[in-house]
Amino acid sequence: MTSLEWVDQELENLKNEGRYVPIRILETSQGAHVKIEGKEVLNMCSNNYLGLANNPEVKKAVVEAIDEYGIGAGAVRSIAGTMEIHMKLEEKVASFKHMESALVYQGGLLANLGTIPVLVSKEDVIFSEELNHASIIDGMRLSSAKRYVYDHMSVENLEKNLKEHRKEGKRSLIVTDGVFSMDGDIAPVKEIQELKDKYDTMFYVDDAHGEGVLGKNGRGIVDHFGLQGKVEIEMGTFSKALGSMGGFVAGSQKLIDLLKQRARPFLFSSALNPGDTAGVLKSIEIMERDDSLVKKLWENANFLQKGFRDAGFRLTSTKTPITPVVIGDEKKTLELSNYLYKNEGVFASPIVFPTVAKGVARIRVMPSAVHSKDDLKRTLEAFENGAKALKIM
Template identity: 50%
Template sequence: MIFSDQLNHASIIDGCRLSRAKIIAYPHNDVDALEDLIKEHRGNYRRALVVTDGVFSMDGDIAPLPQLAEVAKRHNCILMVDDAHGEGVLGRGGRGIVDHFGLHGIVDIEVGTLSKAFGVVGGVVAGSKRLVEWLRQRGRPFLFSSAMTVPDVAACLAALDLLEESTELVDRLWENARYFKAEMQALGFDTGQSETPITPVMLGEAPLAQTFSRRLFEEGVFATAIGYPTVPRGAARIRVMPSAAHTKEDLDFALQAFAKVGRELGVIG
């Protein structure tokens, strides 16, 4: 049986479906509701898995991982976190949500990607030696995938070296994120409940978000519109992701474009 957060990424949802396990979605980040569902259903299954994103890609909020770990342990559930949007962002030098909360050795499975903050391609599943060996022998996506190229592997290792040597890039990322969010809020934009550099600019209806995105592109800013079914109806947005590579001048250029388009389309006054 799998207990999955309602706002988990589509890749987690697809993985759950492919497993053929019984799936129960629990309300987003609601630990009490999760525990109630586990109490109701756990006894019917030998094994149970709780799976969550570390950082939720559409809203930028963070999973309550310490509380999830307590519930999972209390009810003998495996705990899995997909930290695709947390690695390179949270924790010491970008070590991710497990490090952010000091939960080393407590989270059973951590899934990550090398195609976001690390800027290359590939992915990783980390866990116990027994789990890793089992996946090597039984994981179909791993067994029937081609190996990464040598240059890609070298680039991944180089990215890790950079993050291990210094926190400069991660510090700059957060500095840029704080500046951009504060300025967007000062302009009157709704940036949702984000706790991370992922910055949703909430617009409501999908046609407005699409028009806003097109106008931004005409003003020299690439920021994509996100609408249903990726997010619920009425919750369309522009998703902005500042990076450590942006200068203050870059961010100010983007802010000017958002201000111009926002006023033009009646989103801000």
Template identity: 55%
Template sequence: MASQEAQVSKRLAWIQDELEALKASGLYNTIRTISSAQGAWLEVDGRRVLNFCSNNYLGLANHPRLVAAAREVLDRYGVGPAAVRSIAGTLDLHLELERRLATFKHVEAAVTFQSGFCANLAAIPALVGKEDVIFSDELNHASIIDGCRLSGARIIRYAHCDPNDLEQKILEAQGTYRRGLVVTDGVFSMDGDIAPLDQIYAISSKYDLMLMVDDAHGEGVLGHGGRGIVDHFGLHGKVDVEVGTFSKAFGVVGGAVAGNSLVVEWLRQRGRPFLFSSAVPAADVAATIAAIDVLEASTELVDRLWENARYFKAEMRGLGFDTGQSVTPITPIMLGEAPLAQQFSRELFSEGVFAMAIGYPTVPKGKARIRVMLSAAHTREDLDRGLEAFARVGKRLGVIAG
């Protein structure tokens, strides 16, 4: 027995070495534990702290209407689907959500998945294969990257948010593939910048390429009442595939592909997470429908989110912090090196502010940061308290002038 344990220990020793290397370089991710519902304030590791971490853009994750909708369906549908969508897991609620989402986003059809990550893993390999090519923004999300790799298609990266480079890459690849797909994030989650989707559409249509946008951080944020980046640019009916998630602004969990009805029908037949992973539980589906109800009823939460973002960004810049290139509520506080970012995060936590450090491989080396995620749930008093904490820590660590 001891010999067997020694063999296992030797076989996995490399993992311990890698973990120690992460700690030495300031890249080890210490995961904190939350003991409360999501909101502007959280119970984290036993203390109450201001929440600048969550993707809860509109404060819907603990909204009474969503909680009530989830609770209401439990007695009828139970807690688990017990099947994949294609066998015995498609509830009438799933179809209602897909109809409501299509109407909300002004598209022909929609199909839902277990997460936004799963939606990308479903869509990309179903649309392109080994004879095809994908033109992908160099800073696309990991789920897009993984979907591209799974497809087997040739991946050609173009310079971040650069339509001219995209067109150049397309011209260089002409005649070497069967089908082509252009894919980009809508809002880039680490920097908060927006893809020039109108220009990308013009190029993709010029060369008869399919166009896909992952709008995970745009839904509920951009466009009229949070209808997303396609609405923001007025491109309804022109983008073949819109991937979204319900785990951010919608406050629940799950993902979707919306857009062309042919694409949606095809994904019901060939989207692997749809075919091989259990359906989203009824309670989550009902809560997501309730989120759409809230968004369709008023733009108040979206308006408040943007008001908070404008105020916080302006005040942070006034203090002397570098907030990068963000034009959305995502607010990166650029610090450079990972050890500094981690120390900054720890000292913020001691000041009662929960704002995690982000470093490599989530962002490139040398571009570590604190990423502040603002929410409509934050009051002006919350924001001011956070600003005061950032100012104290920034001066203490020499990031801004004392």
């Protein structure tokens, strides 16, 4: 047996268990309709909430920035990679989020990996939501802080953990997703903020799926709950509703100053490309200008979710446009996804373990502001056809 023969067995196990997910290759720009394997399909699984990934204004801004600043930043931010356009974006993000300052990272995952280990270390303690994103979990591991996991959406269980373990750490951090990407539910941020004050702990919200979706003009979950200035650290991404690439952390000026001295992705990885930076700037400007895209997103989401429920499909308790259609069995979920793609021309990827727990496999349907009503009706009809053909319902 060679040193890598075990890989064959691992792949075979994934296929036998219904957990080997095919990766489709898009041959066109991101949008409501895309081309895969030479045919046009309806795209129902992208995070491009507002359609900004292919927006003409955004594309024009990217091209102009490349003409002015070039393709790459050429260095890490702390040496020679901080460009004027990075500073403009950080000022824009801070203003948009009603925060003193902001720091732009190369991605949302790097924002969590870079920030959490600066906030807490091995002498400290973290209270983490049960269904937090993998990037939060990795950031906590890198911090070496003691970790306690509280039950999903349970303020009561969080307080129980705080009572029992808060004093074990010199510093303390509560960290939660704002919107949970696999279920679509919204963290009880207002109640957590009250516990934060009661137990003298920092509060960190990962709002990757709240940007462009919740709050005034898509400002996110803190704005949604009217808690501006009461949550110390807001993290978000630019790769979903804003249609580009990158991530950020917003907070006090002093916190951002410290992150610039300590955050490893800032210190050891080249800066976000100028084109991506310009694209995000333009996306935020479009969102600030009016809320028509956000309103259209919610209109489409409400229509689609009502249609699924009326047809008898099982959805999660989603409170956002994220629309998880729960099938349960993992092989059946893959079969339905393949049926939709091959027979109905609907691209909707399966979500299976370990992304979600075993037994709750699903197809996460993602409506956007650029889908038409006909697109949504076609999606509902396709799911009904697939469920009947595969005897799922």
